[in-house]
Amino acid sequence: MNRTFDRKAYRQELIDAGFSAEDAETIASRTVMRAPRETFQSVGSMVQQATAKIERDSVQLAPPALPAPSAAVERSRRLEQEAAGLAKSMTIDTRGTMTTKKRKTAGEDLAKQVSEAKQAALLKHTKQQIKEMQLSLFDIAPWPDTMRAMPNDTARSALFTTRNKKIPREALQNKVIFHVNKDVKITYTGVELRADDDELVWQQVLEYAKRTPIGEPITFTFYELCQDLGWSINGRYYTKAEECLSRLQATAMGFTSDRVGHLESVSLLHRFRVLDRGKKTSRCQVLIDEEIVVLFAGDHYTKFIWEKYRKLSPTARRMFDYFSSHREPYPFKLETFRLMCGSDSTRVKKWREQVGEACEELRGSGLVEHAWVNDDLVHCKR
DNA sequence: ACTATGTCGATGCTTCTCTG
């Protein structure tokens, strides 16, 4: 690794990558100030350090021959509970209750528990560090102002659907959301979110929040939001925007993956309220859930050009979400895409047609070089 | 100049109905 950090060259590199001179300067100076040799991986290495610390702390966790958890497991459990303290609804994980019959799996269960507890402690530690260092989303996932970003894990899931506008949104209770990767499990409680509006609003709010230290509230007006979304400035859209924000707030997402571990209950927006409603000084106040950051950490997110992206139809947008989250997008089945869109379309022919149109649209937008349907597969060349 | 709200005709999408 390079021992001497060339700030100037790094700054130029950032500008070349599409950042404004100002942003590049900010990132470069922060990199020097905080982590001379860590550059973009500041959070990644924080995670590594935290892992090392937890490894040290939990040496005695090597599977004890007792069914009763050790003090260390207890402590990790407590940490896990604390970590979920901010979550709206907290349920304590009761997995691992053992019967004498299954003594053989007891060790495995315990190992699993220990691993889960360690991950929870790790998450808690990382969150604490983010707080102490007053990091913002921009420190973890810097993207230029002309772009927006989305965690790969949500991009490949059916969290945002493209269902018919005339069908009322479903109220989901702890429902398992389809995900392209089998190792990612998302459960969702809240009103169904649509790619048409909720997805865009969420991305725009993250944009407003990106420079504010995580955990601090941010504010903006409906006017700004509608303008940035490309929506008409009228009462109807203000209502629509507010409904989106309310929906995003009233969510509880359970998230489990090999990479992230287990997030008990993440809200897409931790808090949302309208300040001075009805007055000219009225502003929306939003607080981002700290745990969302974990989904962005370690470069597991996708950046895209906002001007083009926001104009896409919901189906084309979902398609782009998927393709953009892969460096080398490999083809995927029409049916997989249908599930990812949460579409109810039962007629294969009709769906193929719709997907074909989305491919055309995507190609026309210039976001991808080429996209096409062949047999039952959707292909893309970025 | 900027922000906020409303009105109204135009537009486009989905579903329904009719016809061959």
Place this chain on the structure above:
DNA sequence: CAGAGAAGCATCGACATAGT
């Protein structure tokens, strides 16, 4: 059953107005 056209509805965008 497929395709064309009509009806209903949501959304869009231009414009007006008003307060700061």
